[in-house]
Amino acid sequence: MSEENLYTFENEGYRKTYWHTCSHVLAQAMKRLHPEVKLAIGPSIDNGFYYDFDTPEPFTEGQLEELEAEMRKICKEKLKLERFELPRAEAIAFMEEKGEPFKVELIHDLPEDAVISFYKQGEFTDLCAGPHLDSTGRIKGNAIKLTACNAAYWRGDSSRETLQRIYGIAFPKKDELDEYLAKIEEAKKRDHRRLGKELGLFMLRDEGPGFPFFLPKGMTLKNTLLDYWRKVHKKYGYVEISTPIMLDRQLWERSGHWDHYKNNMYTTVIDEVDFAVKPMNCPGGMLVYASEPHSYRELPLRVGEIGLVHRHELSGALHGLFRVRCFNQDDAHVFMTREQMQDVIQETVRLFDEVYSTFGLSYTIELSTMPEDHIGTVEEWERNQDILKAAITAMGKDFVINEGDGAFYGPKLDFHLADSLGRTWQCGTIQLDSQLPERFELEYTGEDGQKHRPVMIHRVVLGSIERFIGVITEHFAGAFPAWLAPVQVKVLPVTDRAEGYAETVSAQLDALGFRVEVDGRNEKIGKKIREATLEKVPYMLVVGDRDIENGTVSVRHRSGEDLGAMSLDQFAALLGDEVKEMTIK
RNA sequence: GCUGAUGUGGCUCAAUGGCAGAGCAUCUCACUCGUAAUGAGAAGGUUGUGGGUUCGAUUCCCACCAUCAGCUCCA
Numbered sequence: 001m002s003e004e005n006l007y008t009f010e011n012e013g014y015r016k017t018y019w020h021t022c023s024h025v026l027a028q029a030m031k032r033l034h035p036e037v038k039l040a041i042g043p044s045i046d047n048g049f050y051y052d053f054d055t056p057e058p059f060t061e062g063q064l065e066e067l068e069a070e071m072r073k074i075c076k077e078k079l080k081l082e083r084f085e086l087p088r089a090e091a092i093a094f095m096e097e098k099g100e101p102f103k104v105e106l107i108h109d110l111p112e113d114a115v116i117s118f119y120k121q122g123e124f125t126d127l128c129a130g131p132h133l134d135s136t137g138r139i140k141g142n143a144i145k146l147t148a149c150n151a152a153y154w155r156g157d158s159s160r161e162t163l164q165r166i167y168g169i170a171f172p173k174k175d176e177l178d179e180y181l182a183k184i185e186e187a188k189k190r191d192h193r194r195l196g197k198e199l200g201l202f203m204l205r206d207e208g209p210g211f212p213f214f215l216p217k218g219m220t221l222k223n224t225l226l227d228y229w230r231k232v233h234k235k236y237g238y239v240e241i242s243t244p245i246m247l248d249r250q251l252w253e254r255s256g257h258w259d260h261y262k263n264n265m266y267t268t269v270i271d272e273v274d275f276a277v278k279p280m281n282c283p284g285g286m287l288v289y290a291s292e293p294h295s296y297r298e299l300p301l302r303v304g305e306i307g308l309v310h311r312h313e314l315s316g317a318l319h320g321l322f323r324v325r326c327f328n329q330d331d332a333h334v335f336m337t338r339e340q341m342q343d344v345i346q347e348t349v350r351l352f353d354e355v356y357s358t359f360g361l362s363y364t365i366e367l368s369t370m371p372e373d374h375i376g377t378v379e380e381w382e383r384n385q386d387i388l389k390a391a392i393t394a395m396g397k398d399f400v401i402n403e404g405d406g407a408f409y410g411p412k413l414d415f416h417l418a419d420s421l422g423r424t425w426q427c428g429t430i431q432l433d434s435q436l437p438e439r440f441e442l443e444y445t446g447e448d449g450q451k452h453r454p455v456m457i458h459r460v461v462l463g464s465i466e467r468f469i470g471v472i473t474e475h476f477a478g479a480f481p482a483w484l485a486p487v488q489v490k491v492l493p494v495t496d497r498a499e500g501y502a503e504t505v506s507a508q509l510d511a512l513g514f515r516v517e518v519d520g521r522n523e524k525i526g527k528k529i530r531e532a533t534l535e536k537v538p539y540m541l542v543v544g545d546r547d548i549e550n551g552t553v554s555v556r557h558r559s560g561e562d563l564g565a566m567s568l569d570q571f572a573a574l575l576g577d578e579v580k581e582m583t584i585k
Numbered sequence: 586g587c588u589g590a591u592g593u594g595g596c597u598c599a600a601u602g603g604c605a606g607a608g609c610a611u612c613u614c615a616c617u618c619g620u621a622a623u624g625a626g627a628a629g630g631u632u633g634u635g636g637g638u639u640c641g642a643u644u645c646c647c648a649c650c651a652u653c654a655g656c657u658c659c660a
Binding site: 058059060061148149150151152153156157158162163164165167197198204205206207209264309311313314315316317318319322323324327329425426427428429460462463464465466467468492494495496497522523524525526527528529530531532533534540542543544545546547554556560562 | 586587588589590596616617618619620621622623633650651652653654655656657658659660
């Protein structure tokens with residue numbers, strides 16, 4: 001990398017430094033306008049920066065503008081940022097004198113041998129490891145935007161003080177800021193909650209917070225997605241089962257879910273016995289495996305389940321289809337011998353590759369390691385983590401480590417999908433587990449005639465069908481590819497003389513397996529086209545007197561492209577080709 | 586769950602301490618029309634729920650519910 005490149009905004013290190021200095025400018029502006037406010041912390045983040053403040057009164061969005069104005073002033077003042085260090089005791093005394101209790105706490109918690117540094121700009125000094133720009137004059141004042149103010153807990157701990165977090169974004173050029181804000185607007189237009197309503201996919205009601213209702217179009221989408229899922233899984237050798245939604249509490253105690261997950265589980269009593277609604281499908285899957293003896297010849301045994309699970313999520317965490325209290329996992333458990341682990345993991349990653357590429361979604365992989373709350377020995381965990389690493393490394397794939405974020409029973413690979421706006425969503429996961437087979441005493445008979453314990457993976461590709469529908473709704477901005485679109489073709493008669501013809505065309509396409517509707521309303525063709533386009537139906541077939549006479553359909557794509565008149569056979573071949581590309585034989 | 590904001594016909598949004606309005610959608614009628622909105626009319630609301638203040642509350646106050654932005658958590 002050239003020296004010069006280090007100072008461009010595309011350079012992540014420079015960008016973060018720029019935003020970090022912005023956060024100091026924000027804190028300085030806050031102190032100037034509201035000296036009574038206490039400072040917490042103010043880092044840069046992936047998309048800008050924030051600063052947490054302890055304010056006597058909650059901050060409101062209306063107050064952001066005066067802060068921005070003060071920030072612009074500070075930039076104009078071109079204040080030099082100067083770094084200095086203090087010994088621990090002096091550093092504490094310094095912040096105590098300034099009346100900054102959060103800073104004092106931070107210094108107290110720094111390791112014994114830590115260098116304690118400060119950055120000073122004009123009258124403002126902050127505890128900070130740096131680095132920073134050399135002057136507030138480096139920041140383009142009119143390309144700063146404070147985007148939100150919200151609550152956040154001190155140190156992310158819900159038992160501690162609630163602070164006011166102010167978020168901001170900044171760029172070296174005003175154009176770049178405008179471009180960024182336009183992108184945010186675009187994301188809002190794609191919001192799956194809005195599109196879900198506009199396109200009639202799903203709804204949420206006060207009567208069932210976090211429990212989505214699927215409407216006819218959304219149900220078609222969901223079923224199409226599941227048809228595809230089943231075809232792919234069949235190709236990879238999976239069988240499918242379905243296990244009960246509610247099972248005896250003792251089963252959950254045995255699986256460990258009761259100990260580790262009971263706060264999120266819905267429970268009930270049936271004939272004086274405690275039952276729990278499943279938050280995961282695994283225990284049911286264990287019972288199915290354990291219900292009959294198995295031979296090594298059957299392994300790896302791939303058992304899929306579209307399982308409806310319920311989890312009691314905090315009310316404030318609910319968010320459209322992204323975070324719900326009941327959803328379908330495209331779950332599967334693969335039982336195998338230890339020797340098969342690496343192959344099975346790689347085969348699973350290949351399946352993931354096939355599915356994600358179908359939707360044009362790229363991904364990054366995270367390896368989540370042993371959490372504090374876990375079962376099994378450290379040695380077992382490390383062994384399993386190494387197998388996961390080896391499997392993906394051998395496939396030439398990169399990963400980052402997400403320390404301590406594994407499932408309680410084993411380490412996992414998480415697949416974070418990037419959508420068309422570059423936002424990421426965790427969907428797929430492959431979790432390696434040697435604990436549940438132990439707890440459920442699963443066995444298979446080996447070549448040697450002896451009983452052995454299998455190991456297993458838990459895996460989901462789409463994750464939650466509901467969340468995945470939310471993700472692809474935003475990814476495609478509601479304009480689903482033809483194979484997925486709830487309605488693939490809309491036949492639009494120009495006048496009611498063409499209605500009979502339109503019905504015939506529709507019936508023929510329907511017989512070929514296409515999803516087709518006729519707009520037979522007494523409206524002008526322009527209006528029908530407008531509405532079908534807004535519904536994002538891939539193809540419109542305009543049919544009028546000319547078409548009746550020539551036996552054609554006039555094809556228009558939702559993009560606005562006029563494909564002209566063609567025979568119905570020609571159109572069916574065209575659509576058939578488009579749809580075939582994306583589906584499995 | 587926590588902090589803040591919000592809640593008005595199916596949808597998007599007005600308005601007001603004194604009879605709650607518009608556009609779209611719906612229904613009826615007319616028009617029969619060739620590539621992004623034809624016209625006219627009708628119907629549709631206990632203003633999230635429950636209390637309180639007031640002569641009078643949709644408006645002000647309280648509680649609850651839900652939603653939104655975050656925090657925490659997560660598929």
